[in-house]
Amino acid sequence: RRYQMLTITKEKRPDLFETHKLSKDDLKITGGTYNIKSKGHALEANDSIRIYDGTLNLDAGKDGLHSENNEDDSLGYIYIKNGTLNIIAGDDAIRGNSLVQIDEGIINIESCEEGIEATSIKINGGDINIYAKDDGINAARKTNHKVAIEVNGGNINIKMASGDTDAFDSNGDITINAGTINIEAVSAFDSDGVAILNGGDVTVNGQKITQ
Numbered sequence: 001r002r003y004q005m006l007t008i009t010k011e012k013r014p015d016l017f018e019t020h021k022l023s024k025d026d027l028k029i030t031g032g033t034y035n036i037k038s039k040g041h042a043l044e045a046n047d048s049i050r051i052y053d054g055t056l057n058l059d060a061g062k063d064g065l066h067s068e069n070n071e072d073d074s075l076g077y078i079y080i081k082n083g084t085l086n087i088i089a090g091d092d093a094i095r096g097n098s099l100v101q102i103d104e105g106i107i108n109i110e111s112c113e114e115g116i117e118a119t120s121i122k123i124n125g126g127d128i129n130i131y132a133k134d135d136g137i138n139a140a141r142k143t144n145h146k147v148a149i150e151v152n153g154g155n156i157n158i159k160m161a162s163g164d165t166d167a168f169d170s171n172g173d174i175t176i177n178a179g180t181i182n183i184e185a186v187s188a189f190d191s192d193g194v195a196i197l198n199g200g201d202v203t204v205n206g207q208k209i210t211q
Contacts, residue, residue, distance in 0.1 A: 027067075029054050029083070041066040042089075047075040049096070051105070055084045064089040064112070068097045073143040078118070080105050080126070092117045093130070097142040102126050102154070114138050115158070119145040123179070125153040133161040136185070139170040147172030147193070151200065153179045160185035167204075176200050 027045040031054045036042045039061035043049060049067045058064040064087035069076035078096035084106045087093040093112040094100055100118040107128045109115045115130035117138045130136045136158040139149045149170045156179060158167040167185040168174055173193040181202045188204040189195055202209040 026050070028052070029056070033057075036060075038062075042087075047072075049078045050081075051079070051083050051085070052081045053083045055086075057086045059088045061090045063091050063095045064093045064109075066092070066095050068095075073098055073145065076143070077101070079103075080107070084108075086110065087112070089113070093132075098145050102128065119143045119147055121149045123149075123151045123154050123156065125179075126155075128154060128156045130156075130158045131161075132158070132165070133163075134165055135169040136160060136165075136167040136183075137169070138166075139172055139174075141171055149174045151176045151179050151181065153177075155179065156181045158183050158185065160187075162186065166190040170195075176202060 025045060025047045027043060028050045030052045033055045035057045037059040041063045042058035042060035044066045046069050049065050065078055067076050067078050076097035077099040078094060080102045082105045086108045088110050089112040092114045093109040094116045096118045099120045100116055101122045103124045105126045107126060109130040112132050113134045115132045115136045119142045121137060121139050137149055139147050141147050147170060149168055160167055165185060166187045167183040169190045171192045174189055174191045174195040177198045179200045181200060183204045197211055
């Protein structure tokens with residue numbers, strides 16, 4: 001069944017509101033408009049969440065997008081090719097245990113603890129706006145993938161809450177190859193490995209960063 005517009009709230013679908021799981025294995029979205037409010041994860045899948053197009057308005061008590069597979073490290077990933085995502089999350093806005101890859105699209109994360117979290121995060125393009133209370137983009141080991149954040153393009157705006165917060169936080173490496181990044185934060189980059197700025201336009205608190 002195809003939906004051009006799908007609205008899920010506690011009042012209209014209490015069963016989905018309580019379980020907050022729309023897919024057991026793979027969730028693929030190719031278009032349409034989805035308005036989802038959940039006290040748990042808004043969209044959850046064990047193996048993968050793949051978004052090719054569409055508009056998603058997500059208001060979640062836990063994660064906005066959540067993909068986790070404890071049996072296969074190659075799964076539990078999130079791929080965003082295009083589309084528009086507006087996310088309010090009580091925990092992570094976008095969390096894939098193995099990989100999160102963003103090629104294009106408009107992603108507005110209005111409020112969350114952590115914006116994008118995975119073992120490995122690759123951003124190739126898109127317009128991404130994040131307001132986070134803990135980490136904006138966080139790479140932490142959850143699988144055997146390389147722990148890393150890699151930015152190859154896109155426009156990324158991150159505004160962090162005050163306190164012990166990081167715009168980019170990696171337990172491994174951070175590599176910026178291209179793109180436009182604007183950060184408002186006490187701590188812009190925190191890496192346990194190597195942090196490399198190969199290209200792109202990076203501004204932190206109004207000051208352009210060259211290395």
